Amino acid sequence: MSVQVKYRIGKSIAFQGLTILLSVLCVVPLIFILVYIIKAGVTKINWNFLTNLPKPVGETGGGIKNALLGSVEVIALSTIIAVPVGILCGIYLSEYKQSKLAYWTRLSVDILQGVPSIVIGIIAYFWIVKPMGHFSAISGSIALAIMMLPIVVRSTEETLLLLPDSLREAGYALGMPFHRVVLKVIIPCGFSGILSGVMLSVARITGETAPLLFTAFGNPYLSFDIGQPMQTLPLIIFNYATSPYNDWHDLAWGASCILLLWVLLLNILTKVISAKWKVQL
Amino acid sequence: MLGGVAMLVSGSVMMTSCGGGNGTASGADSTADNTITGAGATFPNPLYSKMFSEYNKTTQLKVNYQSIGSGGGIQQLTQKLVDFGASDAPLNGKQDSAMMPMAAVHIPATAGAVVVTYNLPECKDTIKMTPEILANIFLGNIKKWNDPKIAAVNKTAKLPATDITVVHRSDGSGTSNIFTTYLSKVNTDWDSKVGKGSSVNWPVGLGGKGNEGVAGQVKQTPGSIGYVELAYAIQNGMSFCQLQNKAGNFITPSIASVTAAANIEIPADGKVSLTNTEAADGYPISGLSWILIYKEQKYNDRSLAKVTKMLKLVQWMIHDGQQYSAPLNYAPLSPKAVSVGDALLKTITYDGKPVLQ
Amino acid sequence: MILNEEALTQRVVSNDIGISVKKEGRNRRSVRHIRAEGVFKKLIFFVAFGMVVMILGILVTLVVQSSLSIKSTGLSFLWGKVWDPVRDIFGVYPFLVGTILTSFLALVISIPFSFAVALFLGEYYPKGWVPTLLKDTVELIAAVPSVIYGFWGLAVMVPIVRKFEAAIGVQTTGVGIFASSLILAIMIIPYSASLGRSMVQMVPGNLKEAAYSLGATRWEVIKSVVLPYTKSGLFAGVMLSLGRALGETMAVTMVIGNTAKLPESIFAPGNTMASVIANEFTEADHPVYLSALIELGLVLFLVTVVINMIGKRLVKGFSK
Numbered sequence: 017m018s019v020q021v022k023y024r025i026g027k028s029i030a031f032q033g034l035t036i037l038l039s040v041l042c043v044v045p046l047i048f049i050l051v052y053i054i055k056a057g058v059t060k061i062n063w064n065f066l067t068n069l070p071k072p073v074g075e076t077g078g079g080i081k082n083a084l085l086g087s088v089e090v091i092a093l094s095t096i097i098a099v100p101v102g103i104l105c106g107i108y109l110s111e112y113k114q115s116k117l118a119y120w121t122r123l124s125v126d127i128l129q130g131v132p133s134i135v136i137g138i139i140a141y142f143w144i145v146k147p148m149g150h151f152s153a154i155s156g157s158i159a160l161a162i163m164m165l166p167i168v169v170r171s172t173e174e175t176l177l178l179l180p181d182s183l184r185e186a187g188y189a190l191g192m193p194f195h196r197v198v199l200k201v202i203i204p205c206g207f208s209g210i211l212s213g214v215m216l217s218v219a220r221i222t223g224e225t226a227p228l229l230f231t232a233f234g235n236p237y238l239s240f241d242i243g244q245p246m247q248t249l250p251l252i253i254f255n256y257a258t259s260p261y262n263d264w265h266d267l268a269w270g271a272s273c274i275l276l277l278w279v280l281l282l283n284i285l286t287k288v289i290s291a292k293w294k295v296q297l
Numbered sequence: 298m299l300g301g302v303a304m305l306v307s308g309s310v311m312m313t314s315c316g317g318g319n320g321t322a323s324g325a326d327s328t329a330d331n332t333i334t335g336a337g338a339t340f341p342n343p344l345y346s347k348m349f350s351e352y353n354k355t356t357q358l359k360v361n362y363q364s365i366g367s368g369g370g371i372q373q374l375t376q377k378l379v380d381f382g383a384s385d386a387p388l389n390g391k392q393d394s395a396m397m398p399m400a401a402v403h404i405p406a407t408a409g410a411v412v413v414t415y416n417l418p419e420c421k422d423t424i425k426m427t428p429e430i431l432a433n434i435f436l437g438n439i440k441k442w443n444d445p446k447i448a449a450v451n452k453t454a455k456l457p458a459t460d461i462t463v464v465h466r467s468d469g470s471g472t473s474n475i476f477t478t479y480l481s482k483v484n485t486d487w488d489s490k491v492g493k494g495s496s497v498n499w500p501v502g503l504g505g506k507g508n509e510g511v512a513g514q515v516k517q518t519p520g521s522i523g524y525v526e527l528a529y530a531i532q533n534g535m536s537f538c539q540l541q542n543k544a545g546n547f548i549t550p551s552i553a554s555v556t557a558a559a560n561i562e563i564p565a566d567g568k569v570s571l572t573n574t575e576a577a578d579g580y581p582i583s584g585l586s587w588i589l590i591y592k593e594q595k596y597n598d599r600s601l602a603k604v605t606k607m608l609k610l611v612q613w614m615i616h617d618g619q620q621y622s623a624p625l626n627y628a629p630l631s632p633k634a635v636s637v638g639d640a641l642l643k644t645i646t647y648d649g650k651p652v653l654q
Numbered sequence: 655m656i657l658n659e660e661a662l663t664q665r666v667v668s669n670d671i672g673i674s675v676k677k678e679g680r681n682r683r684s685v686r687h688i689r690a691e692g693v694f695k696k697l698i699f700f701v702a703f704g705m706v707v708m709i710l711g712i713l714v715t716l717v718v719q720s721s722l723s724i725k726s727t728g729l730s731f732l733w734g735k736v737w738d739p740v741r742d743i744f745g746v747y748p749f750l751v752g753t754i755l756t757s758f759l760a761l762v763i764s765i766p767f768s769f770a771v772a773l774f775l776g777e778y779y780p781k782g783w784v785p786t787l788l789k790d791t792v793e794l795i796a797a798v799p800s801v802i803y804g805f806w807g808l809a810v811m812v813p814i815v816r817k818f819e820a821a822i823g824v825q826t827t828g829v830g831i832f833a834s835s836l837i838l839a840i841m842i843i844p845y846s847a848s849l850g851r852s853m854v855q856m857v858p859g860n861l862k863e864a865a866y867s868l869g870a871t872r873w874e875v876i877k878s879v880v881l882p883y884t885k886s887g888l889f890a891g892v893m894l895s896l897g898r899a900l901g902e903t904m905a906v907t908m909v910i911g912n913t914a915k916l917p918e919s920i921f922a923p924g925n926t927m928a929s930v931i932a933n934e935f936t937e938a939d940h941p942v943y944l945s946a947l948i949e950l951g952l953v954l955f956l957v958t959v960v961i962n963m964i965g966k967r968l969v970k971g972f973s974k
Contacts, residue, residue, distance in 0.1 A: 035773050038771070039788060042771060105702050124705045124708070167894065179856070219794070223801075236359075260343070366937045467925075494739055504913060513805075
């Protein structure tokens with residue numbers, strides 16, 4: 017008996033050890049990559065780098081102001097489009113989980129996740145750029161929003177599904193209508209899960225180049241008009257990293273570093289927000 | 298509630314976005330006229346961005362050139378989404394008739410070259426190549442570095458018995474196009490089995506994405522051979538082969554030898570390949586890069602003012618703009634190419650009338 | 655139950671609308687609520703419906719844009735083993751095999767790691783700064799632009815893979831299916847880990863406590879309570895990861911070796927559908943070629959559909 021108990025406890029501890037080991041292991045490559053980027057990029061970042069427009073090869077002091085502001089704008093726009101749509105869709109899937117439509121919607125969302133980003137770019141090109149007659153930031157935002165959807169929808173759905181039915185029933189028992197139960201009870205309870213899905217989706221699109229190539233197009237000048245071509249960080253990294261010149265490689269590394277720091281900052285910001293809302297399960 | 302508000306916000310943003318787009322299209326004509334959009338080849342991008350930046354300083358004209366690839370540039374010009382395209386390969390007859398809605402002219406803007414780079418740590422001498430050897434390596438017929446054929450032209454070099462690993466570009470590129478055009482010209486086997494194009498069905502080897510993909514692969518693998526742009530090889534201090542040209546001389550790739558190769562008769566339409574030219578000191582794997590514009594410029598409500606600005610820009614690029622070529626490892630245009638470009642620019646019309654006199 | 659409720663609401667709405675105007679504020683408010691409820695239900699219905707419409711739209715666009723290639727190559731597109739843009743011969747079989755091999759291999763490698771992270775964060779150490787750090791770091795994995803993974807993979811990982819290949823006595827190209835599966839495995843960890851963590855955290859405490867009180871060890875609780883409870887979420891995460899692996903381009907392109915030949919082993923170089931599109935789309939310079947690349951996108955789309963259908967069957971099978 018006691019041997020068996022010891023064996024079971026031993027097995028349990030072994031499994032815990034394995035879990036810790038594997039968890040730590042999967043951070044290792046990331047740390048290498050982070051060190052790699054930060055080492056190459058952080059020395060390139062200074063005030064001029066953030067506030068100047070890019071300069072051609074051979075001139076010093078070029079910056080990424082247009083790309084930085086453009087990226088903020090394009091990503092904010094796609095978040096504004098994707099998050100409400102994604103959350104609403106996730107609500108439908110979790111509330112009507114057995115319906116026929118839910119099956120097809122779920123399938124659609126999973127398919128969407130596997131559509132390569134360049135294909136999404138091609139689609140946005142045919143749907144928006146061609147009818148508009150010129151490239152535009154908004155077409156890039158829509159392409160990115162489409163890419164964000166699967167993650168937002170799935171994380172909303174799965175988070176809401178796991179909330180106990182008693183929560184909903186309590187709401188209904190108080191005479192709350194369906195939409196209030198969902199928006200005031202269910203969503204706040206699942207807030208942290210949804211938020212981490214949104215975070216993941218924003219992180220996913222921040223570095224995407226392919227869908228922007230034929231949509232947001234790029235722009236060497238500063239532009240705030242979402243109906244016109246706009247520069248973004250991934251485009252600038254892509255262009256400058258593939259050029260032969262060290263000046264431009266430096267810009268690309270600096271921009272990659274900024275991109276990472278930005279996502280890091282976003283993560284921290286999310287932390288602060290969710291702490292302020294005191295969302296606990 | 299949260300969702301509802303967000304939905305509203307997104308709705309209103311969509312509306313403003315559409316409004317904004319319309320506003321600029323109809324209201325602010327002057328900004329639209331002062332912006333020229335172009336797309337295409339990645340190879341001349343550093344040079345073009347330098348030229349456009351300089352031109353902006355004196356004329357305030359904003360040129361938005363994006364290097365989305367030659368094929369992409371042609372495609373966007375076909376759709377009339379850009380004002381000009383840029384390509385490393387001239388349009389062939391098939392493309393001209395099948396894709397272009399109207400006739401387009403090719404204006405040569407700059408020239409570059411492709412170098413053959415290799416990784417042989419034991420060998421200190423510069424490897425010499427004949428077209429025959431190069432083609433057979435890339436066909437997979439010559440498999441070892443100490444092959445008698447290589448040894449025959451590199452008598453002094455100590456060639457190791459290592460296997461040759463061929464590295465090629467995996468992404469469609471003008472660089473591949475120039476390289477395969479050259480191989481098709483010098484080797485009938487290559488021409489019939491593989492052919493020329495920006496992407497081909499490579500008989501052997503590994504693909505690397507972009508110049509740095511190929512360079513990275515070559516640097517890591519002893520015994521490998523690949524090809525990259527001249528500018529890339531010079532900037533990154535890579536070792537490259539001397540290549541035998543049509544006249545029989547072994548030529549080291551450089552701006553001077555590319556300029557020499559480009560010093561030939563240019564046909565009136567500007568479409569000419571610089572590979573394997575007759576020039577005695579010319580490096581054989583060279584190529585022009587073109588600006589593509591429609592012959593008739595009155596389409597999509599374009600104003601005459603805008604068209605004139607664009608043509609003046611191109612004119613400046615092939616004259617004063619050429620001074621920026623050499624510092625960036627591009628070969629300046631030959632006087633013949635410039636005069637052909639000038640003549641072509643004068644054929645461009647707006648509503649049937651020539652724009653530049 | 656939900657359906658009944660909906661029907662009930664509908665009836666109430668239709669009965670009350672006419673007379674509600676004269677009723678007191680309280681009643682008016684509830685009518686407004688009921689109406690808002692109807693609107694909300696319609697809204698989420700349309701959003702869900704819109705998702706299906708969008709996928710169909712994408713499908714239609716892809717079919718229309720690839721019709722030129724479908725007409726000229728027909729079914730040989732799928733089984734053809736030669737991809738030769740110069741001669742307009744387009745066969746995608748090697749890319750099909752390459753895609754499926756890399757994605758599944760990546761999934762197999764990443765699952766132990768992502769589940770470990772999910773359990774570490776959700777079950778063993780849900781609070782404290784170390785787990786928070788781990789969670790943020792793991793989410794950061796998704797944020798690194800994939801082209802950077804590609805550069806890093808080529809510069810750092812491929813030489814290690816080459817040594818490993820030499821040690822076990824297989825083809826030593828370094829780049830290839832195996833290298834790209836490794837880099838993909840790293841990249842897809844956060845998708846299943848993040849969803850898995852939220853799932854594991856939401857397992858009701860009383861369920862676990864009940865198991866503990868029966869004398870179960872931690873491992874036994876995980877095995878017989880946590881995992882069964884979170885199964886659907888874990889699978890959803892795996893499907894997300896798989897989707898990401900199927901569609902990933904840049905990083906794969908840098909390390910897969912990009913040959914149009916059928917891979918002979920998992921260590922051989924190959925190509926995936928997504929990487930071929932990304933590699934060649936921007937330089938596709940004649941209509942049939944362009945159309946063939948879009949058809950490749952269509953095939954990838956359909957493969958994703960099939961794989962997801964199979965995945966759904968599996969989940970269903972497991973749940974029963």
